[in-house]
Amino acid sequence: MANSPATTAAHGHPADVTKRDMLQLVAGAGAAIFGGSIAFVLIDSMNPSKDVLALSSVDVDLTPIQLGQGITVMWQGKPIFVRQRTPEEIKAAEDVKLSELNDPQSDKARVKPGHDKWIVLVGICTHLGCIPLGNKNTDMRGEWGGWFCPCHGSQYDTSGRIRKGPAPANLPVPPYAFESDTKIKIG
Amino acid sequence: MAGLHKSDIPNPVINWIDSRLPIFTMIQKEYGVFPTPKNFNYFWNFGALAMVNLMIMLITGIFLAMSYQPNAMLAFDSVQHIMRDVNYGWLIRYVHQNGASMFFIVTYIHIFRGMYYGSYKGPRELLWILGVVILLLMMATAFMGYVLPWGQMSYWGATVITNLFSAFPVIGPKIVTLLWGGFSVDQPTLNRFFALHYLLPFVLIGVVFLHIAALHIVGSNNPLGIDVKSDQDTLPFHPYYTAKDSVGVCVYLIVFAALVFFFPNFLGDPNNFIEANPLQTPADIVPEWYFLPYYAILRSVPNKLLGVCMMFGSLLVLFVLPWLDTSRVRSARFRPIYRVLIWVWVLAFIGLGVCGAHKPEGVWVVLSRLCTLYYFAHFLVILPILGKLERPLPLPESISRPVTGGRGGGPLPSGAAAKPMEKA
Numbered sequence: 001m002a003n004s005p006a007t008t009a010a011h012g013h014p015a016d017v018t019k020r021d022m023l024q025l026v027a028g029a030g031a032a033i034f035g036g037s038i039a040f041v042l043i044d045s046m047n048p049s050k051d052v053l054a055l056s057s058v059d060v061d062l063t064p065i066q067l068g069q070g071i072t073v074m075w076q077g078k079p080i081f082v083r084q085r086t087p088e089e090i091k092a093a094e095d096v097k098l099s100e101l102n103d104p105q106s107d108k109a110r111v112k113p114g115h116d117k118w119i120v121l122v123g124i125c126t127h128l129g130c131i132p133l134g135n136k137n138t139d140m141r142g143e144w145g146g147w148f149c150p151c152h153g154s155q156y157d158t159s160g161r162i163r164k165g166p167a168p169a170n171l172p173v174p175p176y177a178f179e180s181d182t183k184i185k186i187g
Numbered sequence: 188m189a190g191l192h193k194s195d196i197p198n199p200v201i202n203w204i205d206s207r208l209p210i211f212t213m214i215q216k217e218y219g220v221f222p223t224p225k226n227f228n229y230f231w232n233f234g235a236l237a238m239v240n241l242m243i244m245l246i247t248g249i250f251l252a253m254s255y256q257p258n259a260m261l262a263f264d265s266v267q268h269i270m271r272d273v274n275y276g277w278l279i280r281y282v283h284q285n286g287a288s289m290f291f292i293v294t295y296i297h298i299f300r301g302m303y304y305g306s307y308k309g310p311r312e313l314l315w316i317l318g319v320v321i322l323l324l325m326m327a328t329a330f331m332g333y334v335l336p337w338g339q340m341s342y343w344g345a346t347v348i349t350n351l352f353s354a355f356p357v358i359g360p361k362i363v364t365l366l367w368g369g370f371s372v373d374q375p376t377l378n379r380f381f382a383l384h385y386l387l388p389f390v391l392i393g394v395v396f397l398h399i400a401a402l403h404i405v406g407s408n409n410p411l412g413i414d415v416k417s418d419q420d421t422l423p424f425h426p427y428y429t430a431k432d433s434v435g436v437c438v439y440l441i442v443f444a445a446l447v448f449f450f451p452n453f454l455g456d457p458n459n460f461i462e463a464n465p466l467q468t469p470a471d472i473v474p475e476w477y478f479l480p481y482y483a484i485l486r487s488v489p490n491k492l493l494g495v496c497m498m499f500g501s502l503l504v505l506f507v508l509p510w511l512d513t514s515r516v517r518s519a520r521f522r523p524i525y526r527v528l529i530w531v532w533v534l535a536f537i538g539l540g541v542c543g544a545h546k547p548e549g550v551w552v553v554l555s556r557l558c559t560l561y562y563f564a565h566f567l568v569i570l571p572i573l574g575k576l577e578r579p580l581p582l583p584e585s586i587s588r589p590v591t592g593g594r595g596g597g598p599l600p601s602g603a604a605a606k607p608m609e610k611a
Contacts, residue, residue, distance in 0.1 A: 041275040042250050049254070049272040 057187030059179070062118065070135035072123060075186045079123035079131055080174060081147070082184070085158055089145060090116055093159035103170045107159045110173050120184065121160040122174050125149040127167035132156060147171070217403055222421035223428050224409035226586050230304070231407070231428075232435030233297035239436055240290045241395065245388055247283040248332075251276075255335065257381035259374040262337035263462040281451040282443075287329050288454045289443050291477035294322065302508075303529055305517030306408040312509040314405060317398040319505045324391050326502075329477070331384040337377060338459030339469050345372045345380070347472065351485075354495040371465060412518025413582055420586035471546070479543030480536050484562070486547045487555040497559065504566045511566050513574030521580040525573055528565065535561040 058075045060082055065071055070083030085093070093107040111119055125132050127149065133139040134147035134156070142148035142155030144163050149155075154165030161170040176186040194205035194212060205211040254273045256265035269276035298318070301307055307315035334345040349366045353359040368375030406415060415421055422428070446453065454476055458469045474482050481498050488494035504511075519526040535558040542555035 041278060042246065044274045045250050045276060045279055046253065047274050049268070049274060049276070051268065051272040 057185055060184050060186060062182045062184065068137060072131075072135055073186070075174065080186055081119075081121045081123040081135055081160075081171075083119050083121075083135065085117050085119055087117075089158040092145065093157060093161075096157065096159075096161075102162050103168070105159075105161060105170055110159050110161075110170075112176075112178055115178055115181075118184075119158070119160060120173060120176050120186065121171040123147075123171065125151065125154055125167055126162065126169040126171065127152055127154050127165070132171075217424075218429075219423065219425045221403070221424040222406075222415070222418065223424045224407055224415055224420060224586055225422040225427075226409050226411060227407075227428065227431065228410050229431075229435060230296070230300040230410075232432055232439075233293050233300060235432040236293045236435060236439050237290065237297055238395065239439070240286060240293055241388070241391065244283060244286050244290060245392075247279050247286065248385070248388065250279050251283055252385060255381075257335070257378050259337065259377050259463075262335065262377060266336045278447070281447045284455065285443065285446045285451060287332065287475070288477065289439070289446070290325065291329070293439070294325065295477075298322070299533065301408075302532075303519045304408055304410055305412050305512070305514075305519070307509045308512065308515075308517050309509065310405045311401075311408060314398060314401040315509055316506055317394055317401060319502070321391060321394050321398060322505075323502060324387055324394060326478070328384060328387040328391065329475070331380040331387070333475060334372075334377065334380045335384060336459060337463045339461045339463055339467075340456045340459040340472070342372060342463035342465065343468050343472050344474055345376065348474075349376075351495050351498070354492045356492070373465075408517060409586060410518060410520065411583060411586055412516065412521070413586060416585045417587075473544060476540065476544075479541075480539035481543075483539040483543035483555045484559050486543070487552065487559045497563075501562060504563070508566065508570075512570045513572075514570075514577060514579070515574070516579040516582065521582055522577055523580065524577045528569060528573070531561065532565040535565070 055076060058073060058080075060071075060073050060080075062082070062084070065082065065084045067084050068086045068089070070081050072079045072081055074080070090107070096107075098104040098106060107116070123131050123135075128151060130149050130151035132147035132149040132154070134141040140148045140150075142164070144155055144157035146158045146160060146163075147156040149165065149167065152166050154167035155163050156167075156171055157163050159170075160173070162168070174186055176184050179185050191206040192209040192212065194202045194209065196202045196205050196211055201211055251269065254265065254269045254276060256262055266280070269280050271277075273279075301315060301318065330344070330348060334341045349363055349372065352362040352366065355362065364370065366376070367373065368379060409415075456473065456475075458471075461469075473479070481501060484501050485494045485498040488497050514522060514525065516522055519529055538558040539555060539562065542551050542558060545551045547555070
């Protein structure tokens with residue numbers, strides 16, 4: 001409909017580009033930009049709001065945590081495991097050959113230098129999001145003495161690395177730093 | 188009649204769908220080639236604008252509901268949370284808040300269009316009645332939405348409006364307790380108002396669908412108020428009126444944007460920035476601007492029950508407007524007296540709005556009573572009598588005549604009648 005002979009004859013444009021094509025293109029592009037920016041505003045409103053983002057760090061006092069015991073703290077709505085490892089557990093974690101691991105990573109890369117008795121992990125199984133057992137001494141900790149996920153039987157070692165079961169990756173280490181020897185800031 | 192619909196659409200995929208569910212054929216018939224009178228002026232944009240506005244309210248409302256808390260302890264703070272913390276929450280809320288005002292501006296002009304050009308007259312009575320139902324639903328939705336921010340005006344507006352029902356003898360107080368779900372406006376009231384505020388717009392969509400379905404049966408009225416006589420009188424809806432409506436939508440969006448970005452609280456009340464306090468009524472309690480005329484009618488009557496009845500009556504009278512107006516000429520353009528008196532009625536309506544914004548003292552009482560009197564007299568006295576007395580101007584022979592051959596009516600010049608409208 002855009003290529004009526006009358007239009008092209010009157011203005012002398014080539015038959016395949018008319019003023020109407022131009023107008024349709026501009027109007028269409030304008031509508032797309034307008035609609036897109038509205039969609040952006042609406043969808044972005046579903047992203048974390050500023051008060052949620054403000055809950056981005058949490059301080060943890062390490063003094064009450066006994067040797068061999070772990071605690072769970074909440075950070076950004078997620079459970080964070082903080083565990084004081086026994087010397088045997090540290091040794092077990094360090095002595096593993098990387099070639100034996102499904103998701104190879106050395107224990108050194110998962111702890112802070114000089115604080116290798118403390119392991120801090122996001123306590124969410126990398127399989128389908130359950131919280132593994134193993135913080136309490138009485139919990140089931142699996143064959144490697146770390147954590148055991150009750151949902152589908154994934155087993156993590158004392159460094160939080162996946163050793164057996166359907167989970168594809170190690171328990172992630174959240175960003176954290178030692179403020180002093182007995183206090184860490186997560187986030 | 189069973190079997191596939193015979194679709195004309197060339198695209199094979201769309202044709203396959205259309206043969207089984209002819210929505211594309213329907214869209215083409217109702218919004219593509221739909222024959223529409225060719226003499227619409229810009230007043231005929233306001234139906235489409237109202238539709239656009241309803242969609243804006245729905246979409247922004249759904250996103251607001253994702254961050255709002257319908258709880259008396261949390262509601263006020265959650266609105267502040269939307270304004271400060273939620274990404275673009277301020278924009279979505281200001282669009283929703285000012286969208287309510289835009290909705291009433293657009294709808295009031297749309298209703299005025301219907302009254303000026305006699306769109307409520309046969310065969311469009313039911314179309315008009317559905318429109319009045321839409322207006323009432325809109326008002327209920329707007330009222331309940333205004334309660335949700337749980338500011339002082341929200342709270343006391345809700346108290347006053349729900350207390351209107353206490354005017355009815357015997358059952359009145361029982362109705363009010365039922366509405367509140369308690370013995371004052373409180374948590375149960377807020378919670379149910381939120382539920383209904385979310386529900387009613389979808390009911391509104393249903394009635395709007397019926398309104399449009401009825402419109403597409405009887406066809407649009409037009410500024411001349413005469414019937415379409417031939418194809419020469421109409422244009423296909425697309426591209427002619429889609430383009431004209433687009434111009435209107437652009438102007439509407441400019442006004443809307445000016446309100447949202449430069450005067451977002453111009454139409455609001457400062458008292459609503461104070462959290463609801465059941466122990467203190469604000470010094471000046473006024474409803475939102477779009478309810479002021481009815482509020483003025485309520486206050487102009489010294490009797491409680493009669494005031495409430497007149498207020499509701501001022502809206503309910505619209506239902507019988509098609510039968511109160513006895514004139515058979517639709518458009519005010521051909522009704523020399525009605526054409527003046529409809530503007531007097533508009534002035535009375537605006538006057539009521541101004542009165543509603545002032546304390547009922549001194550001159551405002553007198554003025555609001557005069558305006559109330561004229562408001563009702565227009566419908567109940569003037570329109571029934573005027574139709575019998577008024578001598579209308581001669582109507583044009585067809586819609587095409589004034590478009591192609593000068594404005595106004597009168598007999599056709601000899602010769603022209605023999606072969607009318609040979610070209611559009």
